[in-house]
Amino acid sequence: MTALESVQREMILQTEVPPLRQDSSGALRIGNSRVLLELVIHAFEDGATPETIAQQYPTTTLVDIYSVIAYYLRHRDEVDAYLAARKRRSEEVRRRIEHQQGDLTEVRQRLLARKNKKAIVI
Numbered sequence: 074m075t076a077l078e079s080v081q082r083e084m085i086l087q088t089e090v091p092p093l094r095q096d097s098s099g100a101l102r103i104g105n106s107r108v109l110l111e112l113v114i115h116a117f118e119d120g121a122t123p124e125t126i127a128q129q130y131p132t133t134t135l136v137d138i139y140s141v142i143a144y145y146l147r148h149r150d151e152v153d154a155y156l157a158a159r160k161r162r163s164e165e166v167r168r169r170i171e172h173q174q175g176d177l178t179e180v181r182q183r184l185l186a187r188k189n190k191k192a193i194v195i
Contacts, residue, residue: 089140091140091144092104092137092141093141100159103130103138105132110152111156112130113130114145114156117145123138123139
């Protein structure tokens with residue numbers, strides 16, 4: 074038996090689960106951090122290296138960042154569908170908040186007018 078055959082027999086290949094966990098809101102977070110999957114994927118798509126991403130989010134580990142990116146590259150359709158669903162959800166929440174708060178443009182204009190009026194008086 075050659076040295077290579079000996080090492081191959083001792084090496085155990087196993088499937089690894091990506092370091093992703095789902096929080097109570099349904100968001101996927103990296104490892105034990107609060108860093109969202111979409112932040113890492115968007116940074117990667119914008120050209121950031123795993124090392125840069127790990128530096129940007131120091132509560133993650135470089136190993137976790139590499140694992141998540143590898144998972145994304147192997148399961149791009151599923152991750153892209155998740156990201157699209159998260160984007161739709163955030164847009165729905167934004168619209169609901171805007172609807173509840175009314176037209177903020179009018180409120181902003183009144184506040185600016187009040188501020189300008191005070192500036193003139195002083």
